[in-house]
Amino acid sequence: MVIMRVLKVKDAMSNNFIVLDEKTIIQDAIKVMMEKNKYAIIVTSDGKPKGIVTERDFTVKVLSRNMDPGKGVLGDIMSSPLITTKPDETLENAAKLMANKKIRKLPVMDDGNIVGIITEDDIIRISPDLISLAFQTVTDWKAEIIRWLTSGSDSSEDPANLIWDVKVQDNLVVAEHPKIPFILHILFANRIIRLDVYTGLETALLDPIQRLDISRKLLFLNDRTALVKFTIRGINEEIVLSSDLDLASINREEFSDALTGLITALYMMIKEFKLEEEFNKQLAQRVMLMVKERIEKGATKDDIISFLVTKVGLDENSARKLLDEIIKGKPSDEHLTAYL
Structure with a gap:
């Protein structure tokens, strides 16, 4: 008779993190993170673990909000309070906790100290059968985002809190609101949610000089946007704005930031191409x-x-x-x- 050993957090956790004080300047923290090749920062206050900052926070919370990394500190962008697990907790329970809290990195605490960190990739690598617990299903997230888009107020200044008109086609959600200058296409694919805005600007039939000029302008715009990228797609080579969000870490605030980023990027393009009228x-x-x-x-x-x-x-x-x-x-x- 073969007895299967119950896998625990300590079997999958790593030391892929650093510990820094909440008053550490963001720019300095990024430098240390890169030098030590770590993907997470445990943020402390008076020596005690208080929050966490991941690589993605630097993109979502710093760049998208135009924060100055030379002045802001880790306490401004950390996720707090810190959600933790224990070394002897089962991997199954850790996966459930990550899914319930919508997080993808879980610090491991023992006797008041952070002794490791575990990610959804660590769990799947050690125990692939737990993948369904590590992530909410596409269906769950589609229902959640539709709820966000339909349960707000038309007087809100936050685009994510308006009451959108929504149409659902399998794993595609099409949403529009007359106060928003585009029709939003939300595609749910594997672990990624892609927000697309089709501009209607087609470049396939333009002469080479015009196309080169447009490509240069799009490169310029891409350098100025953090969460949004300008792409050219399809047989007609249409300009499309895109923002990709990770299912493992998305929340309403990040979704709102992406929508705001799309609006800002669209107006930047309109101004750059002189298309206001x-x-x-x-x-x-x-x-x-x-x-x-x-x-x-x-x-x-x-x-x-x-x-x-x-x-x-x-x-x-x-x-x-x-x-x-x-x-x-x-x-x-x-x-x-x-x-x-």
């Missing part, structure tokens, strides 16, 4: 299409006026005038832009 026309036409869609679904006039006031942000008088023009016939681009 064309962009305003497209935005106005998209609002008109959303109104027409509601009319076709049987919405009342009062319902549509409410939509234009609460969602779009028009005053009631402008909303009534715009609706009247849409009902009578397609208003001119100039009229649409003037209203919006």
